[in-house]
Amino acid sequence: MSVKRAVRQQYQIIVDTTQGTNIRTPAEGWIRTVRKALGMSGAQLAKRMGLTRARIAQAEKAELEGGVTLKSMQAAAEAMGCHFVYAFVPPDTIENVIIAQARKKAQKITGIAGKHMALEDQAVSAARTNQEVVRLMNELIYEMPPDFWEEK
Incomplete structure (x- = not known):
């Protein structure tokens, strides 16, 4: 595991402690x-x-x-004798937020590729498309490219 990935996981643990709070x-x-x-x-x-x-x-x-x-x-x-605390509370674990973003990007990429393939009369089955989405998701999660969070 890379140092960058290990550090990211440590940050995820910190943020995940707020998840589930209902403040x-x-x-x-x-x-x-x-x-x-x-x-x-x-x-x-x-x-x-x-x-x-x-x-x-x-x-x-x-x-x-x-x-x-x-x-x-x-x-x-x-x-008033209180402690002031502020936090960001994710709707789910950080890992699941990352997975959702990776799925979104992977679906967009496969959707664009699928349109091009269909135009060339080389459409791919839904099952094969889903496999490609999963493969791309895993690649995106692991590599975290610089444009991972961009909405292009």
């Missing part, structure tokens, strides 16, 4: 939800953070709009 952002956002759960007013949080109440309202609004900074979230969490 969803509350409708009112994390800052407001945790603050309310603690029974803390906006003014009290502002005082703990050395900010104005208006700034807390801005941060809560920015969080809902996707414009809050990680630094602001970290500061708010600490002011």
